[in-house]
Every structure is written in C-alpha cells, then in structure tokens.
Amino acid sequence: MQSDPLCSDAVLQTLHHLRTTSPLVHCMTNDVVQTFTANVLLALGASPAMVVDEQEAAQFSAIASALLVNVGTLTRERARAMRAAIDSAREAQRPWVLDPVAVGGLTLRSDFAREVLALQPAAIRGNGSEILALAGGQGGGRGVDSTDSARVALPAARHLARERGAVVAVTGEIDYITDGERTLEVPGGDIMLTRVVGTGCALSAVVAACCALPGERLENVAAGCRIMARAGEMAVTRSQGPGSFVPQFLDALWQLDAEALV
Ligand SMILES: Nc1ncnc2c1ncn2[C@@H]1O[C@H](COP(=O)(O)OP(=O)(O)O)[C@@H](O)[C@H]1O
Ligand SMILES: Cc1ncsc1CCOP(=O)(O)O
Numbered sequence: 454m455q456s457d458p459l460c461s462d463a464v465l466q467t468l469h470h471l472r473t474t475s476p477l478v479h480c481m482t483n484d485v486v487q488t489f490t491a492n493v494l495l496a497l498g499a500s501p502a503m504v505v506d507e508q509e510a511a512q513f514s515a516i517a518s519a520l521l522v523n524v525g526t527l528t529r530e531r532a533r534a535m536r537a538a539i540d541s542a543r544e545a546q547r548p549w550v551l552d553p554v555a556v557g558g559l560t561l562r563s564d565f566a567r568e569v570l571a572l573q574p575a576a577i578r579g580n581g582s583e584i585l586a587l588a589g590g591q592g593g594g595r596g597v598d599s600t601d602s603a604r605v606a607l608p609a610a611r612h613l614a615r616e617r618g619a620v621v622a623v624t625g626e627i628d629y630i631t632d633g634e635r636t637l638e639v640p641g642g643d644i645m646l647t648r649v650v651g652t653g654c655a656l657s658a659v660v661a662a663c664c665a666l667p668g669e670r671l672e673n674v675a676a677g678c679r680i681m682a683r684a685g686e687m688a689v690t691r692s693q694g695p696g697s698f699v700p701q702f703l704d705a706l707w708q709l710d711a712e713a714l715v
C-alpha cells in the first residue's frame with residue numbers, strides 16, 4: 454500500500470501556525486493525562502481548556518478552535534457532556550477529534566465511540582489496536598496499549614477515513630496519516646514515548662489543534678505527528694529515563710526549530 458513521506462516544509466509551516474495562531478483546544482480527555490496534555494499544547498503555543506460540565510461543554514465547544522473527545526476514562530455522565538459538546542461544535546462548524554482509547558473489549562466506550570463516529574469527526578487518532586477495533590475488525594489491545602502495529606491497521610485506517618470523511622492517524626513505530634486516498638508516513642520518535650503515560654492522548658490534542666489551522670488537514674495532522682516524534686527523539690538524548698524524559702520532551706517541543714526539523 455503506497456504511502457508518501459511528509460516534507461519538512463509542511464512541518465515547519467504547521468509549527469509556525471501553531472505558534473502564531475494559538476488555537477484554543479477544548480479538551481474533554483481522561484483523568485490520567487489532563488496536565489500533561491495541557492502542557493504539551495502550551496509548549497507548542499496552543500491554548501488548552503478543560504471544560505467538562507454538559508452545559509458548559511456545549512457552550513465552550515462552539516467558541517473553541519477545536520474539540521478533543523478522548524474516551525480514556527469515560528463515564529455515562531461524561532458521554533452525555535461529550536455528545537452535547539460535539540453537537541455544539543458541529544453547529545458552530547468547529548472541527549472535533551476522536552481518540553478511541555482502549556476501544557475494543559470495553560462496552561461503554563466502544564459503543565460510544567462507534568456512535569459518535571456518525572457525527573463527522575475531522576480526525577481520529579489512535580494506536581493500531583484501537584483503529585482496528587473502531588473500524589470493526591479484530592483489534593486486541595492490552596488495556597490502553599496496542600498489540601497491533603500501525604502498519605497492520607493501515608487498511609482499517611484507510612477504510613475508516615473513506616467511510617467517515619475523516620483524517621485518520623494510526624500511530625506506533627511508524628505513524629500513518631490517511632484521508633482514505635492519500636497516506637503520509639511519519640517515521641521516527643522513540644520507544645520512550647510509550648514508557649510515559651499520555652503521549653498518545655497529548656498527540657490527539659495536538660491533532661485537534663492542527664485541525665484548526667489553515668492549509669491541508671492531512672498535512673497538518675501528519676505534521677503534528679512529526680512534531681511529537683521529533684521532540685521525543687530530542688528528549689531521549691537529553692534524559693536518563695522516563696522521569697527526566699517528560700520535562701525534556703516539553704522543552705524540546707518549545708525549542709523545535711528548522712534546524713531540528715529538517
Ligand atoms: N515503537 C515506537 N517507536 C517510536 N515511537 C513510537 C513507538 N510507539 C509509539 N511511538 C510514538 O509514541 C506516540 C504515542 O503513540 P502510541 O503509543 O501509538 O499511542 P497510544 O499512547 O495512544 O497507544 C506517537 O508519537 C508515536 O509515534
Ligand atoms: C493509563 C490510562 N488509563 C485510562 S486512560 C489512560 C491514559 C492513556 O494514555 P495514552 O493513550 O496516551 O497512552
């Protein structure tokens with residue numbers, strides 16, 4: 454299956470747009486990754502806001518630049534608030550992004566994620582097992598972690614993208630970003646990105662920010678993936694393990710420039 458490399462000019466342009474337009478990202482995300490997600494967005498120049506009450510979420514998603522819906526610690530009450538936020542974002546023509554954390558075996562989140570798929574997400578970002586399961590296939594997964602490579606899940610990602618009119622980013626050792634017709638390939642990153650919690654969730658928030666930027670959505674989302682991967686590569690050379698990786702990762706996002714990205 455044909456996939457193309459992403460050009461570094463596109464990455465630099467996306468980074469520039471993140472820093473200059475500072476998209477306001479309404480994050481409805483899980484309990485584990487709230488602060489890390491906010492800090493990743495801030496380090497890239499975007500503005501996070503976590504608004505969770507049903508009524509407030511509907512108000513806020515209409516004025517935010519983009520909405521993130523992450524089902525990592527879904528409850529019935531949160532599902533109601535997320536539905537209200539999605540409806541309101543769509544009415545206001547704001548893009549929204551789905552992160553189907555651990556979709557597959559667990560009923561509430563799997564049913565919810567499949568239900569909201571009908572509500573035209575601008576993008577979906579998940580690991581291989583999550584994308585396979587969301588597309589109706591045999592995504593095993595081990596809790597929030599993938600047991601399937603992104604490459605194996607690429608046909609499912611392309612199917613999902615075509616069926617839903619969304620950009621789908623399936624991540625892993627190599628990230629693949631597809632609109633169902635074209636697929637961009639983002640190699641790099643580091644295994645350490647999987648040894649601290651929340652890098653996938655934070656990437657989904659970055660994808661939401663990228664969906665609010667001018668330019669092509671496919672390139673913008675792929676650039677968001679490359680930005681995270683490159684920061685991971687930089688951070689691992691400056692750290693001794695997971696504990697020191699996290700602050701180095703945030704610093705690397707902040708410091709990314711043309712020299713680091715070309
Ligand atoms: N084996 C790997 N080597 C390098 N980077 C990886 C690897 N696995 C995941 N990543 C990176 O880690 C980040 C989180 O992706 P992933 O682990 O797929 O999501 P999740 O945390 O939702 O399971 C992405 O930037 C991805 O490119
Ligand atoms: C550990 C955990 N449990 C529920 S959500 C969550 C965070 C998952 O983060 P990520 O998908 O970025 O690895």
Ligand SMILES: [Mg+2]
Nearest residue numbers: 554597653654
């Ligand atoms: Mg995840």
